[in-house]
Amino acid sequence: MLGTLKQILTENWQWRHQIWDLAKFDLIKTYRGAALGKVWLFTKPAVYILVYWFTLSIGMRHASDVNGSPFLLWLASGVFPWFFMSDAINTGSDVYHRYSYLVNRLKFPISVISTFYILSLMIIFACTMAFTIVVCLLTGVHISRYILQLPLVMVIMFLFWVAWSIMLSPLGAVSKDFANLIKTLSMPFFWLSGILFQLDSLPPIGQHIMAFNPVAWCCEAVRDCFVYKEWIWSRPDELIPFLIVFLVVVLLALRNFKRLYKEVPDVL
Known part of the structure; x- marks a missing residue:
């Protein structure tokens, strides 16, 4: 596995300039032909946030300030990360099909594809975070x-x-059923990860289980910055389970990449 890790890190370092260029090109391609251009980066998440806010605070009358911060800020600091993670779960898990023209290039390292795609999503996420701070x-x-x-x-x-x-893309390339399964699970991730409700409202066993949910941890970490006003390492009962999941994902990523990366160009 150490050899596979070295291979991935080396490829990403050697192609670091191309990764940035490909990430920018992916964004340009996504919004090419749109009259409003980059405005669409904020339009979709803003509309969703307003709909959720209206439904929860006015329709259901189930919204109040959280830790002294407006409910709308609490909602935005969970929904914005979710839009980033939603694309990472859905398309990021089957990214080789999206960029099959790069996979089939003989000298292009396929480990770089995951990196520049997630980077393109991170650029959008960074813009939404900057927008949140300005607001x-x-x-x-x-x-x-x-x-x-x-x-x-x-x-x-x-x-x-x-x-x-990197962990799931080789599996998604080999089996479309697996890719469809992951996309199906994205909706349960949304409703069960504390994006629209506070995790401390769950019973203790539920909170312990949710500690191993990476989507929940990421949303709570962003809310620590804006709403809860805590350092992410101040709650080891949440950080340690996330780090365990992180380690497992890395190990599985190395295993799957080592076993399947040579087969991906053939099946595509």
Whole structure:
């Protein structure tokens, strides 16, 4: 496995400039031909947040300030990360089909595909986080020192979901049924990961189980920066299970990549 890890790291380092260029090109291609261009980066998540806010706070009357912060900020700091992770779960788990023209290039390292795709998603996520900070400043919401850990949280999320993509993409390339299964599981991830409800409302056993949910940890880590105002390492009962899952994902990624990466060009 160490040899596979060295191979992946070496390929990503050697192609670091191309990774950035490919990530930017992927964004340009996504919004090419749209009159509003980059405005669409914010339109979709903003519309969803407003719909959730209206449903929960007005329709169901089940919304109030969280830890002294507006409910809308709590909602945005969970939904914005979810949009990043949703694409990472769905497309990131089957990224070789999306970029089959690169897979079939003889000298192109396929481990780089996961990296630049997740990076393109991270650029959008970084924009939404910057937008959230600006909105907080304009509306008078207090920005605490805990916002300083946001770059660290984003780096951790980037590394985790790259590993996730490398772990599952070879399986998705070999079996379309597996890729469809992962896409089917994305909706349960949304409803069961505390994006629309507070995890401390669950019974203790539920909170222990949810600690091993990477989607839940990522959303809570972003909320630590904006709403809960805690350092991500101040709750080891949540951080340690996430790190265990992270390690398992990395090991499975190395195993699956080593066993299947030579077969991927043939099946595509």
